[in-house]
Amino acid sequence: MRKIYFLLAILLFLASCEDVVEIDTPTESPRLFVDGLIRVDESSSNTNVSFQVGLTSNFFDDTQTADLEEIRITNDSYIPENPSEDNFLDLVQSPSGRYEGSKDTDFFTNGGELVLTISFQGENYRAVTNYVPAVPIDNLIQGEGSLFSGDETEIVISFTDNGNRDDYYLFDFDFNEYLVSEDEFYQGQTFEFSYFYDDDVEAGREVEISLLGVDETFFNYMNQVIVQAGGDQGPFQTPSATVRGNILNISDNSNPRENFALGYFAVCQTFSQSITIE
Numbered sequence: 316m317r318k319i320y321f322l323l324a325i326l327l328f329l330a331s332c333e334d335v336v337e338i339d340t341p342t343e344s345p346r347l348f349v350d351g352l353i354r355v356d357e358s359s360s361n362t363n364v365s366f367q368v369g370l371t372s373n374f375f376d377d378t379q380t381a382d383l384e385e386i387r388i389t390n391d392s393y394i395p396e397n398p399s400e401d402n403f404l405d406l407v408q409s410p411s412g413r414y415e416g417s418k419d420t421d422f423f424t425n426g427g428e429l430v431l432t433i434s435f436q437g438e439n440y441r442a443v444t445n446y447v448p449a450v451p452i453d454n455l456i457q458g459e460g461s462l463f464s465g466d467e468t469e470i471v472i473s474f475t476d477n478g479n480r481d482d483y484y485l486f487d488f489d490f491n492e493y494l495v496s497e498d499e500f501y502q503g504q505t506f507e508f509s510y511f512y513d514d515d516v517e518a519g520r521e522v523e524i525s526l527l528g529v530d531e532t533f534f535n536y537m538n539q540v541i542v543q544a545g546g547d548q549g550p551f552q553t554p555s556a557t558v559r560g561n562i563l564n565i566s567d568n569s570n571p572r573e574n575f576a577l578g579y580f581a582v583c584q585t586f587s588q589s590i591t592i593e
Contacts, residue, residue, distance in 0.1 A: 345370035347381055347435060349562055351442065351580035354527065355423050356587075362423055364388070366406060366414045368433070371577065380412040384434040388418075392427025395419065423582050431562070431580040442562040442580035449484065449528030449584040450474050457593055458509055467511040468592060474526060478503020483534035485583070486510070487525040495529075495537050520592045527583040536560055536579055 350367040368386065370379040389403040404422065406414035423429065424446050433440040451474065458469035476482055476498045486494040488510055498506075516522070529537070539558045560579035 345379065347371075347433075347438075347440070347576040348378075349431075349433070349440075349442075349560075349576055349578035349580065351431060351562070351578055353423065353582045354525070354585035355420060355446065355582060356585060357420060357424060359420055361417050362420045364404065364406060364416045364418070367412075368414055369412075381435060382408070383414070384436075386414050386433045387431070388416075389430045389432070390422055390425070390427040391430075393422050393425055395422075424584075429580075429582055433562075433576075437566070437568075438564060438574060439566045440562050440576050441565045442560075444533075444561065444580050444582055445530070446582045447483075447528040447530050447533075447584065448477075449526055449586055450477055450482070451586045452524070452526050452588050453505065454507075455524060455588045455590050457590060460509060460511075462511050467513060468516045470510045470512070470522070470524065470590065471507065472510065472524065472526075473505060473507035475505045476501055476503055481531075483529045483531055485527040485529045485534070485537055487527065488512075489522045489524065493537065493541055495534050495541065497531075497534060516592045518592055521589050522592060523587055523589045525585050525587040527585045529581060529583055532561065533579060533581045 348369055348371055353362065353364055355362050366386070368381045368383060370381050386406045387403050388406070391402060393402045395402065400419075402422075404416050404418045406416045409415050426446070429444050429446065431440075431442040431444075452472060453475055454471075454473045456471050458471045460469045461467045470488070472486070481502070482498045484496045484498075486496065488494065490512070492512070494510065496508075536558060543558065557577070559575065560577060562576040562578055562580060564574050564576065566574075
């Protein structure tokens, strides 16, 4: 009986010592973010553009859609075949909240400088980029290898690098999984590698894999974002620490060091193939 009383006393003591622990989560004022990646298929005469633009939120809150005054892409070097056509593309907000538009593919690929401008709540933002070419995917198959648990799904991809230039690549493996690579050690050669999905992908699931050409600056940006996100988030999700992109605040009345936007504006040639998981 003494033992029972002793145990009850300990439990009551422990219960009386419980405290509510408050954890401080990261908080800051909402910040504009832009998913400004344009994927270009040169075999198509038109290229559709769809940007997600919103405001970051506190740790447990959902992001908000940003109602912009203007969002425009300009290419001063673009000379349209139709004289009545403009050398810019205004994006319009769709019912889904994304900003969308369509333009001749030549508008993006003719070698001119592409400039993104955004007006939002009295602030003006600007980003400059150039079209970056890529190379096609040579072969895409499902392998039989595994890493640790044995439940991984192996995808084997191969492509042939262009030996006349320094290339940087972004691979989109679907499911918001990304990988970057540069051709320093395989320039001008055929390169093959394996990618493993951590989770067991269901048999019969079709997976689309894309190879995008990127420049060195975007390569470095994506490398940082992928490391911070642990490879399980999209490239434009808010990471644990701030990763600055190429979208600058150019307002005369603003402090660009403080009131900057997150995200990136890039125009990339893209080659895609699909594979059905067995």
